[in-house]
Amino acid sequence: MNNLVDVAIQYGPTLFDGLKVSLSLTLLSLAFGLPLGLVFAFGVTAHNRTFRYLSVFFVEVGRGAPALVLLQLMYYGLPNADITLSSMASACLALTWTTAAYSAELIRGGIQSVPPGEVEGSHALGMSYRDCLRFVVIPQGLRIALPSLMGFAVLLFQATSLAYSVAVPELMSQAYSIGSSTFQYLPVFIIAGLLYAAISIPATWLSVYAERMLSRHL
Amino acid sequence: MEMLRAIAIGLPLTVLVTVLALMIGTVLALPIVAGLRSRNRILWLVSRLLVDLLRGVPPVVWLFILYYGVSIGAIRLTALQAGVLGLGVVAAAYLAEIFRGAISSIPKGQWEASSALGFHRATVWSRIIGPQTARAVVPAYTTFAIGLLKDSSIASSIGVAEIVFMSSQYARQSGEGIMVFFVAAGVYIILSVPLGLLSRHLDVKMRKAVAR
Numbered sequence: 270m271n272n273l274v275d276v277a278i279q280y281g282p283t284l285f286d287g288l289k290v291s292l293s294l295t296l297l298s299l300a301f302g303l304p305l306g307l308v309f310a311f312g313v314t315a316h317n318r319t320f321r322y323l324s325v326f327f328v329e330v331g332r333g334a335p336a337l338v339l340l341q342l343m344y345y346g347l348p349n350a351d352i353t354l355s356s357m358a359s360a361c362l363a364l365t366w367t368t369a370a371y372s373a374e375l376i377r378g379g380i381q382s383v384p385p386g387e388v389e390g391s392h393a394l395g396m397s398y399r400d401c402l403r404f405v406v407i408p409q410g411l412r413i414a415l416p417s418l419m420g421f422a423v424l425l426f427q428a429t430s431l432a433y434s435v436a437v438p439e440l441m442s443q444a445y446s447i448g449s450s451t452f453q454y455l456p457v458f459i460i461a462g463l464l465y466a467a468i469s470i471p472a473t474w475l476s477v478y479a480e481r482m483l484s485r486h487l
Numbered sequence: 488m489e490m491l492r493a494i495a496i497g498l499p500l501t502v503l504v505t506v507l508a509l510m511i512g513t514v515l516a517l518p519i520v521a522g523l524r525s526r527n528r529i530l531w532l533v534s535r536l537l538v539d540l541l542r543g544v545p546p547v548v549w550l551f552i553l554y555y556g557v558s559i560g561a562i563r564l565t566a567l568q569a570g571v572l573g574l575g576v577v578a579a580a581y582l583a584e585i586f587r588g589a590i591s592s593i594p595k596g597q598w599e600a601s602s603a604l605g606f607h608r609a610t611v612w613s614r615i616i617g618p619q620t621a622r623a624v625v626p627a628y629t630t631f632a633i634g635l636l637k638d639s640s641i642a643s644s645i646g647v648a649e650i651v652f653m654s655s656q657y658a659r660q661s662g663e664g665i666m667v668f669f670v671a672a673g674v675y676i677i678l679s680v681p682l683g684l685l686s687r688h689l690d691v692k693m694r695k696a697v698a699r
Contacts, residue, residue, distance in 0.1 A: 341658070347664070
Protein backbone atom coordinates (compact mmCIF):
# COMPACT_ATOMS: atom_id res chain seq x y z
CA MET A 270 0.00 0.00 0.00
CA ASN A 271 2.87 2.31 0.93
CA ASN A 272 4.54 1.29 -2.25
CA LEU A 273 1.42 2.24 -4.20
CA VAL A 274 1.43 5.76 -2.72
CA ASP A 275 5.15 6.20 -3.39
CA VAL A 276 4.77 5.16 -7.00
CA ALA A 277 1.70 7.38 -7.39
CA ILE A 278 3.59 10.42 -6.10
CA GLN A 279 6.72 9.75 -8.07
CA TYR A 280 5.24 8.75 -11.41
CA GLY A 281 1.82 10.39 -11.17
CA PRO A 282 2.72 13.30 -13.48
CA THR A 283 4.09 10.98 -16.20
CA LEU A 284 0.99 8.78 -16.03
CA PHE A 285 -1.17 11.88 -16.12
CA ASP A 286 0.55 13.03 -19.32
CA GLY A 287 -0.22 9.61 -20.76
CA LEU A 288 -3.85 9.97 -19.76
CA LYS A 289 -4.01 13.29 -21.62
CA VAL A 290 -2.73 11.57 -24.77
CA SER A 291 -5.34 8.81 -24.32
CA LEU A 292 -8.09 11.40 -23.98
CA SER A 293 -6.97 13.43 -26.99
CA LEU A 294 -6.75 10.26 -29.08
CA THR A 295 -10.33 9.44 -28.03
CA LEU A 296 -11.59 12.93 -28.87
CA LEU A 297 -9.79 13.05 -32.24
CA SER A 298 -11.16 9.65 -33.25
CA LEU A 299 -14.67 10.73 -32.27
CA ALA A 300 -14.30 14.07 -34.09
CA PHE A 301 -13.36 12.34 -37.35
CA GLY A 302 -15.25 9.09 -36.86
CA LEU A 303 -18.73 10.32 -35.96
CA PRO A 304 -19.30 12.45 -39.10
CA LEU A 305 -17.95 9.56 -41.20
CA GLY A 306 -20.30 7.24 -39.32
CA LEU A 307 -23.23 9.46 -40.27
CA VAL A 308 -22.16 9.25 -43.92
CA PHE A 309 -21.80 5.45 -43.78
CA ALA A 310 -25.16 5.15 -42.01
CA PHE A 311 -26.76 6.42 -45.19
CA GLY A 312 -24.15 4.76 -47.40
CA VAL A 313 -25.04 1.18 -46.50
CA THR A 314 -28.57 1.67 -47.87
CA ALA A 315 -27.69 4.08 -50.71
CA HIS A 316 -28.85 3.50 -54.30
CA ASN A 317 -25.46 4.39 -55.77
CA ARG A 318 -23.69 1.05 -55.97
CA THR A 319 -20.07 2.21 -55.56
CA PHE A 320 -20.98 4.31 -52.55
CA ARG A 321 -22.97 1.44 -51.02
CA TYR A 322 -20.25 -1.19 -51.54
CA LEU A 323 -17.59 1.12 -50.15
CA SER A 324 -19.70 1.88 -47.08
CA VAL A 325 -20.48 -1.79 -46.48
CA PHE A 326 -16.78 -2.63 -46.80
CA PHE A 327 -15.71 0.01 -44.29
CA VAL A 328 -18.51 -0.80 -41.85
CA GLU A 329 -18.10 -4.58 -41.98
CA VAL A 330 -14.31 -4.59 -41.73
CA GLY A 331 -14.32 -1.87 -39.07
CA ARG A 332 -16.75 -3.84 -36.94
CA GLY A 333 -15.60 -7.34 -37.79
CA ALA A 334 -11.87 -6.90 -37.28
CA PRO A 335 -10.34 -6.34 -33.84
CA ALA A 336 -9.14 -2.77 -33.25
CA LEU A 337 -5.67 -4.22 -32.70
CA VAL A 338 -5.59 -5.51 -36.30
CA LEU A 339 -6.56 -2.10 -37.67
CA LEU A 340 -3.94 -0.37 -35.50
CA GLN A 341 -1.19 -2.66 -36.67
CA LEU A 342 -2.39 -2.45 -40.26
CA MET A 343 -1.97 1.31 -40.19
CA TYR A 344 1.36 1.28 -38.38
CA TYR A 345 3.19 -1.79 -39.68
CA GLY A 346 1.22 -2.31 -42.89
CA LEU A 347 0.97 1.07 -44.59
CA PRO A 348 4.76 1.64 -44.76
CA ASN A 349 4.86 -1.25 -47.25
CA ALA A 350 2.77 0.91 -49.56
CA ASP A 351 5.23 3.78 -48.98
CA ILE A 352 2.83 5.57 -46.66
CA THR A 353 4.56 6.14 -43.36
CA LEU A 354 2.50 7.79 -40.65
CA SER A 355 3.54 8.79 -37.17
CA SER A 356 2.34 6.46 -34.44
CA MET A 357 -0.26 8.98 -33.28
CA ALA A 358 -1.58 9.53 -36.82
CA SER A 359 -1.83 5.82 -37.56
CA ALA A 360 -3.57 5.13 -34.24
CA CYS A 361 -5.96 7.98 -34.92
CA LEU A 362 -6.70 6.65 -38.42
CA ALA A 363 -7.36 3.13 -37.13
CA LEU A 364 -9.61 4.22 -34.28
CA THR A 365 -11.44 6.63 -36.59
CA TRP A 366 -12.23 3.65 -38.79
CA THR A 367 -13.53 1.67 -35.79
CA THR A 368 -15.58 4.65 -34.60
CA ALA A 369 -17.06 5.28 -38.04
CA ALA A 370 -18.04 1.63 -38.46
CA TYR A 371 -19.69 1.20 -35.05
CA SER A 372 -21.36 4.60 -35.01
CA ALA A 373 -22.71 4.01 -38.54
CA GLU A 374 -24.70 1.04 -37.24
CA LEU A 375 -25.82 2.88 -34.09
CA ILE A 376 -26.89 5.97 -36.04
CA ARG A 377 -28.66 3.82 -38.65
CA GLY A 378 -30.56 2.12 -35.85
CA GLY A 379 -31.52 5.53 -34.44
CA ILE A 380 -32.63 6.86 -37.81
CA GLN A 381 -34.70 3.77 -38.58
CA SER A 382 -36.58 4.16 -35.34
CA VAL A 383 -37.80 7.64 -36.35
CA PRO A 384 -41.50 7.00 -37.06
CA PRO A 385 -42.36 6.98 -40.80
CA GLY A 386 -45.13 9.48 -40.05
CA GLU A 387 -42.45 12.12 -39.51
CA VAL A 388 -41.17 11.68 -43.07
CA GLU A 389 -44.71 11.58 -44.48
CA GLY A 390 -45.56 14.68 -42.48
CA SER A 391 -42.64 16.68 -43.81
CA HIS A 392 -43.46 15.43 -47.30
CA ALA A 393 -47.04 16.64 -46.91
CA LEU A 394 -45.73 20.02 -45.79
CA GLY A 395 -43.79 20.26 -49.03
CA MET A 396 -40.32 19.94 -47.52
CA SER A 397 -37.56 18.83 -49.85
CA TYR A 398 -35.98 15.44 -49.14
CA ARG A 399 -32.78 17.15 -48.06
CA ASP A 400 -34.54 19.46 -45.61
CA CYS A 401 -36.53 16.54 -44.26
CA LEU A 402 -33.28 14.70 -43.47
CA ARG A 403 -31.54 17.78 -42.15
CA PHE A 404 -34.29 19.13 -39.91
CA VAL A 405 -36.53 16.15 -39.14
CA VAL A 406 -34.94 12.73 -39.48
CA ILE A 407 -31.29 13.24 -38.53
CA PRO A 408 -31.87 15.30 -35.35
CA GLN A 409 -34.38 12.78 -34.01
CA GLY A 410 -32.31 9.79 -35.10
CA LEU A 411 -29.18 11.15 -33.43
CA ARG A 412 -31.16 11.84 -30.28
CA ILE A 413 -32.30 8.23 -30.14
CA ALA A 414 -28.77 7.00 -30.88
CA LEU A 415 -27.11 9.31 -28.33
CA PRO A 416 -27.02 7.00 -25.27
CA SER A 417 -25.53 4.11 -27.25
CA LEU A 418 -23.04 6.46 -28.91
CA MET A 419 -21.97 7.61 -25.45
CA GLY A 420 -21.59 3.99 -24.40
CA PHE A 421 -19.44 3.40 -27.46
CA ALA A 422 -17.28 6.44 -26.63
CA VAL A 423 -16.44 4.81 -23.29
CA LEU A 424 -15.39 1.60 -25.05
CA LEU A 425 -13.34 3.67 -27.49
CA PHE A 426 -11.56 5.37 -24.61
CA GLN A 427 -10.70 1.94 -23.26
CA ALA A 428 -9.60 0.81 -26.73
CA THR A 429 -7.03 3.62 -26.88
CA SER A 430 -5.06 1.50 -24.40
CA LEU A 431 -4.29 -0.79 -27.36
CA ALA A 432 -2.46 2.08 -29.07
CA TYR A 433 0.49 1.35 -26.83
CA SER A 434 1.26 -1.51 -29.28
CA VAL A 435 2.02 1.05 -31.99
CA ALA A 436 4.15 3.20 -29.68
CA VAL A 437 1.70 6.02 -28.97
CA PRO A 438 2.85 7.53 -25.66
CA GLU A 439 -0.56 7.10 -24.01
CA LEU A 440 -1.33 5.95 -20.47
CA MET A 441 -0.67 2.26 -21.00
CA SER A 442 2.67 2.70 -22.72
CA GLN A 443 3.80 5.19 -20.06
CA ALA A 444 2.83 2.67 -17.40
CA TYR A 445 4.65 -0.10 -19.22
CA SER A 446 7.85 1.87 -19.63
CA ILE A 447 7.83 2.92 -15.96
CA GLY A 448 7.17 -0.70 -15.04
CA SER A 449 9.99 -2.11 -17.11
CA SER A 450 12.53 0.41 -15.86
CA THR A 451 11.64 0.12 -12.15
CA PHE A 452 10.15 -3.43 -11.96
CA GLN A 453 7.28 -1.91 -9.99
CA TYR A 454 4.82 -3.46 -12.43
CA LEU A 455 1.95 -4.15 -10.06
CA PRO A 456 1.59 -0.69 -8.44
CA VAL A 457 2.06 1.13 -11.75
CA PHE A 458 -0.55 -0.95 -13.56
CA ILE A 459 -2.97 -0.63 -10.66
CA ILE A 460 -2.66 3.16 -10.75
CA ALA A 461 -3.06 3.17 -14.54
CA GLY A 462 -6.15 0.97 -14.17
CA LEU A 463 -7.62 3.31 -11.56
CA LEU A 464 -7.04 6.29 -13.87
CA TYR A 465 -8.91 4.50 -16.66
CA ALA A 466 -11.69 3.57 -14.25
CA ALA A 467 -11.90 7.12 -12.91
CA ILE A 468 -12.90 8.29 -16.38
CA SER A 469 -14.86 5.38 -17.80
CA ILE A 470 -17.06 4.56 -14.78
CA PRO A 471 -18.54 8.09 -14.40
CA ALA A 472 -18.84 8.29 -18.20
CA THR A 473 -20.89 5.07 -18.14
CA TRP A 474 -23.15 6.53 -15.46
CA LEU A 475 -23.59 9.58 -17.67
CA SER A 476 -24.70 7.44 -20.62
CA VAL A 477 -27.18 5.57 -18.42
CA TYR A 478 -28.48 8.93 -17.16
CA ALA A 479 -28.80 10.21 -20.74
CA GLU A 480 -30.78 7.12 -21.69
CA ARG A 481 -33.15 7.67 -18.78
CA MET A 482 -33.61 11.37 -19.58
CA LEU A 483 -34.23 10.77 -23.28
CA SER A 484 -36.68 7.91 -22.80
CA ARG A 485 -38.62 9.81 -20.13
CA HIS A 486 -41.37 10.94 -22.47
CA LEU A 487 -41.61 7.78 -24.54
CA MET B 488 1.44 -19.25 -48.66
CA GLU B 489 3.84 -18.44 -45.82
CA MET B 490 1.36 -15.80 -44.78
CA LEU B 491 -1.57 -18.20 -44.58
CA ARG B 492 0.59 -20.60 -42.62
CA ALA B 493 1.43 -17.93 -40.06
CA ILE B 494 -2.26 -17.14 -39.57
CA ALA B 495 -3.22 -20.82 -39.49
CA ILE B 496 -0.70 -21.39 -36.68
CA GLY B 497 -2.32 -18.60 -34.69
CA LEU B 498 -5.90 -19.71 -35.30
CA PRO B 499 -6.15 -22.52 -32.69
CA LEU B 500 -4.91 -20.22 -29.92
CA THR B 501 -7.42 -17.53 -30.85
CA VAL B 502 -10.21 -20.10 -30.63
CA LEU B 503 -8.80 -21.61 -27.42
CA VAL B 504 -8.48 -18.25 -25.65
CA THR B 505 -11.99 -17.24 -26.71
CA VAL B 506 -13.63 -20.52 -25.64
CA LEU B 507 -11.82 -20.79 -22.31
CA ALA B 508 -12.43 -17.13 -21.43
CA LEU B 509 -16.11 -17.55 -22.31
CA MET B 510 -16.37 -20.62 -20.09
CA ILE B 511 -14.62 -18.92 -17.15
CA GLY B 512 -16.75 -15.83 -17.69
CA THR B 513 -20.01 -17.76 -17.77
CA VAL B 514 -19.24 -19.70 -14.60
CA LEU B 515 -17.97 -16.68 -12.64
CA ALA B 516 -20.91 -14.56 -13.82
CA LEU B 517 -23.40 -16.72 -11.90
CA PRO B 518 -22.31 -15.80 -8.34
CA ILE B 519 -21.97 -12.16 -9.45
CA VAL B 520 -25.57 -12.17 -10.74
CA ALA B 521 -26.67 -13.62 -7.42
CA GLY B 522 -24.86 -10.75 -5.71
CA LEU B 523 -26.40 -8.14 -8.01
CA ARG B 524 -29.87 -9.50 -7.25
CA SER B 525 -29.22 -9.88 -3.54
CA ARG B 526 -31.33 -7.98 -0.98
CA ASN B 527 -28.31 -7.85 1.32
CA ARG B 528 -27.00 -4.31 0.72
CA ILE B 529 -23.36 -5.17 1.42
CA LEU B 530 -23.38 -8.15 -0.92
CA TRP B 531 -25.08 -6.02 -3.56
CA LEU B 532 -22.60 -3.15 -3.17
CA VAL B 533 -19.60 -5.47 -3.38
CA SER B 534 -20.87 -7.10 -6.58
CA ARG B 535 -21.83 -3.73 -8.07
CA LEU B 536 -18.35 -2.31 -7.39
CA LEU B 537 -16.73 -5.46 -8.75
CA VAL B 538 -18.69 -5.28 -12.00
CA ASP B 539 -18.03 -1.55 -12.45
CA LEU B 540 -14.33 -1.96 -11.74
CA LEU B 541 -13.92 -4.96 -14.04
CA ARG B 542 -15.71 -3.14 -16.84
CA GLY B 543 -14.17 0.26 -16.16
CA VAL B 544 -10.56 -0.83 -16.59
CA PRO B 545 -9.48 -1.81 -20.13
CA PRO B 546 -8.79 -5.55 -20.64
CA VAL B 547 -5.13 -4.89 -21.56
CA VAL B 548 -4.55 -3.46 -18.09
CA TRP B 549 -6.00 -6.59 -16.45
CA LEU B 550 -3.82 -8.81 -18.62
CA PHE B 551 -0.71 -6.78 -17.74
CA ILE B 552 -1.54 -6.85 -14.04
CA LEU B 553 -1.96 -10.62 -14.14
CA TYR B 554 1.04 -11.28 -16.34
CA TYR B 555 3.65 -8.86 -15.02
CA GLY B 556 2.27 -8.01 -11.63
CA VAL B 557 1.10 -11.21 -10.00
CA SER B 558 3.55 -13.63 -8.54
CA ILE B 559 2.47 -16.12 -5.91
CA GLY B 560 5.72 -17.15 -4.29
CA ALA B 561 7.94 -18.12 -7.18
CA ILE B 562 5.01 -19.01 -9.40
CA ARG B 563 4.13 -16.67 -12.22
CA LEU B 564 1.29 -17.08 -14.67
CA THR B 565 2.18 -18.02 -18.23
CA ALA B 566 1.04 -15.69 -20.99
CA LEU B 567 -1.78 -18.06 -21.95
CA GLN B 568 -2.96 -18.47 -18.36
CA ALA B 569 -2.88 -14.73 -17.74
CA GLY B 570 -4.66 -14.04 -21.03
CA VAL B 571 -7.43 -16.57 -20.46
CA LEU B 572 -7.91 -15.61 -16.82
CA GLY B 573 -7.88 -11.85 -17.50
CA LEU B 574 -10.31 -12.00 -20.39
CA GLY B 575 -12.44 -14.50 -18.46
CA VAL B 576 -12.77 -12.26 -15.42
CA VAL B 577 -13.69 -9.23 -17.54
CA ALA B 578 -16.16 -11.40 -19.45
CA ALA B 579 -17.74 -12.45 -16.14
CA ALA B 580 -18.61 -8.81 -15.38
CA TYR B 581 -20.17 -8.17 -18.79
CA LEU B 582 -22.03 -11.51 -18.75
CA ALA B 583 -23.32 -10.87 -15.23
CA GLU B 584 -24.97 -7.68 -16.51
CA ILE B 585 -26.39 -9.56 -19.50
CA PHE B 586 -27.79 -12.32 -17.27
CA ARG B 587 -29.22 -9.82 -14.81
CA GLY B 588 -30.97 -7.98 -17.63
CA ALA B 589 -32.40 -11.22 -18.98
CA ILE B 590 -33.69 -12.33 -15.57
CA SER B 591 -35.35 -8.99 -14.91
CA SER B 592 -37.04 -9.17 -18.31
CA ILE B 593 -39.06 -12.18 -17.13
CA PRO B 594 -42.58 -10.93 -16.28
CA LYS B 595 -43.36 -10.70 -12.57
CA GLY B 596 -46.42 -12.88 -13.06
CA GLN B 597 -44.15 -15.87 -13.66
CA TRP B 598 -42.69 -15.50 -10.16
CA GLU B 599 -46.06 -14.86 -8.56
CA ALA B 600 -47.69 -17.79 -10.33
CA SER B 601 -44.89 -20.16 -9.31
CA SER B 602 -45.10 -19.16 -5.68
CA ALA B 603 -48.91 -19.35 -5.81
CA LEU B 604 -48.57 -22.92 -7.09
CA GLY B 605 -46.20 -23.66 -4.21
CA PHE B 606 -43.17 -24.66 -6.27
CA HIS B 607 -39.88 -25.16 -4.50
CA ARG B 608 -37.27 -22.46 -5.21
CA ALA B 609 -35.02 -24.94 -6.99
CA THR B 610 -37.89 -25.99 -9.22
CA VAL B 611 -38.80 -22.39 -9.98
CA TRP B 612 -35.25 -21.73 -11.19
CA SER B 613 -34.75 -24.97 -13.07
CA ARG B 614 -38.18 -25.31 -14.70
CA ILE B 615 -39.70 -21.84 -14.93
CA ILE B 616 -37.32 -18.89 -14.69
CA GLY B 617 -34.18 -20.68 -15.92
CA PRO B 618 -35.45 -21.78 -19.34
CA GLN B 619 -37.08 -18.41 -20.04
CA THR B 620 -33.89 -16.61 -19.04
CA ALA B 621 -31.84 -18.85 -21.33
CA ARG B 622 -34.09 -17.87 -24.21
CA ALA B 623 -33.87 -14.16 -23.44
CA VAL B 624 -30.10 -14.33 -23.05
CA VAL B 625 -29.19 -15.94 -26.39
CA PRO B 626 -28.94 -12.85 -28.66
CA ALA B 627 -26.90 -10.76 -26.20
CA TYR B 628 -24.75 -13.74 -25.24
CA THR B 629 -23.73 -14.52 -28.81
CA THR B 630 -23.10 -10.85 -29.58
CA PHE B 631 -20.82 -10.82 -26.56
CA ALA B 632 -19.09 -14.02 -27.69
CA ILE B 633 -18.33 -12.42 -31.07
CA GLY B 634 -16.91 -9.39 -29.25
CA LEU B 635 -14.82 -11.69 -27.08
CA LEU B 636 -13.45 -13.42 -30.18
CA LYS B 637 -12.11 -10.05 -31.29
CA ASP B 638 -10.93 -9.14 -27.79
CA SER B 639 -8.94 -12.37 -27.62
CA SER B 640 -6.49 -10.53 -29.90
CA ILE B 641 -5.51 -8.48 -26.84
CA ALA B 642 -3.75 -11.58 -25.52
CA SER B 643 -1.14 -10.98 -28.24
CA SER B 644 0.08 -8.02 -26.17
CA ILE B 645 1.49 -10.36 -23.52
CA GLY B 646 2.87 -12.74 -26.11
CA VAL B 647 0.17 -15.35 -26.69
CA ALA B 648 0.94 -16.49 -30.24
CA GLU B 649 -2.58 -16.11 -31.65
CA ILE B 650 -3.64 -14.66 -35.00
CA VAL B 651 -2.66 -11.03 -34.41
CA PHE B 652 0.65 -11.97 -32.81
CA MET B 653 1.54 -14.22 -35.74
CA SER B 654 0.40 -11.68 -38.37
CA SER B 655 2.32 -8.90 -36.73
CA GLN B 656 5.46 -11.02 -36.61
CA TYR B 657 4.99 -11.98 -40.25
CA ALA B 658 4.40 -8.37 -41.28
CA ARG B 659 7.63 -7.22 -39.70
CA GLN B 660 9.65 -10.01 -41.35
CA SER B 661 8.22 -10.04 -44.82
CA GLY B 662 7.12 -6.57 -45.85
CA GLU B 663 3.63 -7.73 -46.86
CA GLY B 664 2.05 -5.90 -43.97
CA ILE B 665 -1.09 -4.71 -45.66
CA MET B 666 -2.11 -8.06 -47.07
CA VAL B 667 -1.51 -10.08 -43.92
CA PHE B 668 -3.60 -7.78 -41.74
CA PHE B 669 -6.45 -7.76 -44.24
CA VAL B 670 -6.37 -11.56 -44.31
CA ALA B 671 -6.32 -11.61 -40.49
CA ALA B 672 -9.31 -9.24 -40.47
CA GLY B 673 -11.05 -11.56 -42.93
CA VAL B 674 -10.41 -14.58 -40.70
CA TYR B 675 -12.03 -12.83 -37.72
CA ILE B 676 -15.04 -11.87 -39.83
CA ILE B 677 -15.35 -15.42 -41.18
CA LEU B 678 -15.07 -16.87 -37.65
CA SER B 679 -17.87 -14.65 -36.39
CA VAL B 680 -20.30 -15.62 -39.17
CA PRO B 681 -21.03 -19.15 -37.82
CA LEU B 682 -21.52 -17.66 -34.33
CA GLY B 683 -24.08 -15.26 -35.74
CA LEU B 684 -25.86 -18.06 -37.60
CA LEU B 685 -25.86 -20.25 -34.49
CA SER B 686 -27.41 -17.39 -32.53
CA ARG B 687 -30.21 -16.97 -35.04
CA HIS B 688 -30.79 -20.73 -35.19
CA LEU B 689 -31.00 -21.02 -31.40
CA ASP B 690 -33.26 -18.00 -31.20
CA VAL B 691 -35.70 -19.42 -33.76
CA LYS B 692 -35.63 -22.86 -32.15
CA MET B 693 -36.25 -21.54 -28.66
CA ARG B 694 -39.01 -19.24 -29.84
CA LYS B 695 -40.76 -22.24 -31.39
CA ALA B 696 -40.47 -24.19 -28.15
CA VAL B 697 -42.59 -21.61 -26.35
CA ALA B 698 -46.33 -21.92 -26.62
CA ARG B 699 -48.02 -18.55 -26.78
